[in-house]
Amino acid sequence: MTFPLGRQYPLRIAILPRPAAARLLVALLAVAAVIAVSPAFDAALGQDEQRCAATALGQLSDPTAALEASGRWSTADCESELRPGSEARHFEFEVAAAGRVRIELTSESADPYLYLFDSDGNRLADDDDGGQLLNARIERELEPGTYQIEATTVGGRARGAASFALTIGFVEGCEIIPLGTLQPGTDLAASGTWSHQTCGSRIVVAHPARNYLFQIPEPGRVRVDLTSKNGDPVLSMATPEGAVIGANDDGGIGNNARIEKFLPAGAYIVEATTYSRGGLQPLAADFELFIRLIDELDRQLLPAPKVEALVVPDRVIAGEPFTVHYRVGNVGGGDLHEVAPIVQVQGYGPGSTGGFIRQWFYNLAVTESAWSAGSSYHTGDVTASGSSETLAGVAAQEMTLNRPGRSWVLVALFVLDEERRGVSYHSVWKHIDVIDGATFGPLRVRVDDSTFEVTAQSDADGEVTRTVTDLADREAAVGILQRRQAVFAAGVRSVLLGGIFDRPAVSRLEELRTGTVPVPGDPDFPTGPTPDSVRAALARDYLMSVTESGLAGSHSAGLLIDPARVEDLVLVSAQNASLKYAALASSWRNLQSRLAGGAAISYAEALALLSQLRYAESVLAPLIDAGELVRSARTDDEGWDGAVEEQLSEFAREATCFGSVRGLAGMLALADGADPAAALDLDAELRLALPLFGYLVDNAQCSITEIDDENDQLLSTLGISPFQALQLPGYRFVSTAPADEPDPHRLRILVRVHEDGRVEHAVELANGRRILPQRRFLEADSQPGAQHSSSAVQLFGQSIGVIRSIRDAEGRILLSFLASDGAHIEPRARILPADASVGVWLRTSQIEVPPATPTLAAIG
Structure with missing residues (x-):
């Protein structure tokens, strides 16, 4: 829900961060206190200015009769005392007996604004748009006496003349409705309707409300539920003396409100209102109110599903995914399967324009073996407790926050019945600082023959400032291109190199390479980090492997292709990939060691590192995984129909993107001396002989298509745009392979x-x-x-x-x-x-x- 700034709305605290909710509750208490002790909110108007003559409307005495007036704002009569440039009309009326009075100012062609003063000219209230559409409404308790009204407009004289109508009358239905005494085992209940004509809230009058009174003869825990199918309920609880002791919005299921408190014996008033102002309220919204005593001993025997723990980074980079770990469980004394069949876990973050947005959710089935009393389930070691365990479906999730500054993450647990209606709800949240880029330094880097010191620091608003200093002359200006190269090199060292072996794909490669000796010499790695650079390296690997296997020659000679020979091709390719990765891992560790000793990373080393990392994750990882699948199938008595079948299906799912023949043709065109037509013909046969071969090639190509976004994300954290990256030396890919001029x-x-x-x-x-x-x-x-x-x-x-x-x-x-x-x-x-x-x-x-x-x- 979105509302204009500068207006009052009832309190919303259900899933706000608790400090914010506490501040709102304090504000609510302050408002109630002011209402209780003071009939006037504003200082008196200056008395030295002559007010335009007021029209006397008479005395308001009959609860069923109203005072009415109509008129017209011209463009040259009385000017508003409080809105210069706006036409105004003044009225005076008397109140015979104390009561709730509603004043409405309506116009079909103007935007009315309404002021209420006491007999001494002290402003008591004002309103704009409190009625329907643009109309104004003031509603408040008035003591006997004389009151004055100024009826004016928002648009001023520039909007031209307009007619208006004014109505003043007592409001019916504002009395407090007694519900009786609350007894164990017997609920108190009420129902009603909010509409534009409903009496306004005693806390924020623009919102329709009903008030109810109940007593409890003995101290006890009381729960109040306010529900509505098409309204947005808000609850408040107060003593008869007006002291607010509780308020809630969305504490129940969905948008419904709930207050649960231990209360001393005595009388209490409950206000049932709605989040929407009267003019924004549906024509009619029905509600139901339930008040019950809670047996605390019996409650301890009921299930109590909760979010028990939440672990997120203290600081994240705007736009970069981060992992959310949590623990959920049933801390109550009863089994959950006796209450509801479904648990739903949801993750929320702030929206781009405020409020909150759900970023993920999933459902879990409640069974006799899961969600029993005392059960607890974690997503990882960071949230594990002494008694928690894993449960299928309870998994860490990724979230993204896009706005720099102080932010938050909330994880909620809903229990749903057979009709997917909410039964219970619990949530926890944590603050996160969001910055607009990577921070590091000071780090030393080399660009050409110069050495620079690079730092990146964030301020309180999450904005990152990058500083590049020439160590040979700290006062010298650094050129734009050198500055970008220096920031790029420092960023690659900080963001990638430090945790390079913790990346999921690289960590997997580390597990599979045990015992592999680095290949001697320099393998043919990509010359740049862009997709075409990596795609060209894959094309060279592909053609070399197929040629050296002898399958190309056999196919040309008309021999049928044996699937076992294709398996051999995959195994040899996987072994070569392992050797290449061993060489890369060795060079990365050497670079880490050298930098730890105080050396500076060069721009060329940073560019090579990024290129090698993209190649390892996109090409070498699928090759090595494919080799593992072949080895598993050969050791299984059922071959490809055995236990490896599920793994093969997962590998195939990862190959569903642009792994088409047309995509392969484009890749092969990047290799020097390639015959794309012949290669495509052979590729089709190899895929038929061993489906894994096709999945392997497509899997690698799918991984390569993600490089653009990965590079874009890295560059964004360093403050380098895609266009600026084109200017970095060596970043572009240029092929020497001839190509026909394609159509635009x-x-x-x-x-x-x-x-x-x-x-x-x-x-x-x-x-x-x-x-x-x-x-x-x-x-x-x-x-x-x-x-x-x-x-x-x-x-x-x-x-x-x-x-x-x-x-x-x-x-x-x-x-x-x-x-x-x-x-x-x-x-x-x-x-x-x-x-x-x-x-x-x-x-x-x-x-x-x-x-x-x-x-x-x-x-x-």
Whole structure:
């Protein structure tokens, strides 16, 4: 729910961080205290200015009769005392007996604003939009006496003349409804309807409310539930003297409210209200109120599912996924399967414009063997307790926070009945500091013949500042290109090298390489970190392996292909991959050791490290895993139909992206001297003979397609844009293999505004195919002039460029396309208006984009 700033709304504390909830509750108590002791909220108006004559409306005495007036705001009569430039009319009325009075000011063509004063001119209240639509409403308890009203407008005289109507009357239904005495085993219940005409809340009057009174003869634990199918219930509890002792929103299931407290014997008032203001409330929202005594001894025998622990990093980088570990369990004395069949675990973070957004959830079945009394389940060692264990489905999750600064993560546990309705709810949260880039240093790096010191530090708002200093002359200015190279080298050392052996794919390679001796000499590794560089290395490996296996010659000679020989090919390729990885791991450890001794990392070493890491994770890892599958199948009596079948299925699932024949043809074109047609023909036969071979090639290609986003994410943490990365020496890939001149891609940029203000980007090819980059949103609060680049737009596994957008001072979005060769292309029609329709894809005029070929630069 989204509301204008500067207005009051009832308290919401259900899944807010507790300090924020506490502050809101303190504010609530303060409001109640002020209401209880003071009838006036504002200082008196200056008495030296002559007020325009007030029209006397008479005395308000009959509870069923109202005082009414109508009139017209002109553009040259009385001016408002409090809103200069706005026309005003003044009225006076008397209240004969104390009561709740409602004053409404309505207009069909103006935006009314209402002020209420006492007889001495002291302002008591004012309102804008408290009624329906733009109309104004004041509702409050008034003692007998004379009161004055100023009826004015928000728009001022510039909006022209307008008619209005004024109504003053007592409000019915504001009395406190007695429910009786609460006894064990017998609930007190009430039902009602919130509407625009319902009496306003005693705490925040713009919200419709009903008040109820109950007594408890003995001290006890009391639970109050307020539920509604189409409203958003909010509860508060107070003593008859007006002291607020409890408030809640969303403490029940879903949007429902719940207060549970141990109360001394006595009388208590419960206010049942709703989060929506009267003018924003549905025409009618029914609610039900239940008050019951809780037997604390019996409750201890019931199940009590809770989130027991939550572990997240203290600090994360904006836009980078991080792992959320937690522990859930049943801390109560009863088995959960006797109550409900389903448990749902959810993870929340803050939304881009406030509030909270669910980032993940999953359901777990409740059985007799799971979720019994005292059971506890952890996601990893960091959340394990002395009695907790693992449970299928309870797993660590990934989350992402995109806004720098102080943030939070919440994990909630819901218990659902057979109809997926909530039975109980529990949650825990933790604060996280979010920064907009990696922090490190000071670190020494070498660029060409110069040595620099690089630091990256964040401030309290999460903004990272990077400093590059020339150690030969600390006062000397550092060139832009050298600065980027230095930051790149320091970032690779800090972000990648330090924890390189803890990365999941590398850790797996470490497990499988035990006993492998590094291959002598320098293996043929990629020359750069871009997808085409790694794809070219894979193409060379592929052609060399197939040629050396003899299968290419056998196929040319017309011999049938034996699956066993394809298995041998996979095993040899896996062994070569192990040797290559051993060489890489040895060089990485040597680099770690040298840097630990105080040496500086060079830009060339950092570039090579990133290139080698992408190659190891995308190419070597699938090769070695495929070799393990072949060995498992050969040792199983059932071969590929045995226990290895499930592992093969998982390997096949990881190969479902761009592993098509067309994608393979593009990859083979990157290798010198290759005959793509012959290679594709042989590849088809090898896949038929051994499906694992096809999965292996496609798996590697799928992994390579993710390199663009991985590089983009790394560069973003270092403050380097994809376009700036193209200027880094050696970052581009240039092939020496000849290639035919391909046709350009004809496409349009698509853009769509979401309800939360974010702007989504995509492209649409001439054939109607739509491509959505992984990172494609311009945030609603992006500043004018700030440039946004999407992640890579990929076609058949290759990047053709990125979408660029800039918000101008008028709120418009200017669209363009940065092609993979560095060309900046601006469509003829490329401006998204500031008032563009929400939820509709809009298209630029058509542009021609050069395809991603081996001779073009790869976008990171």
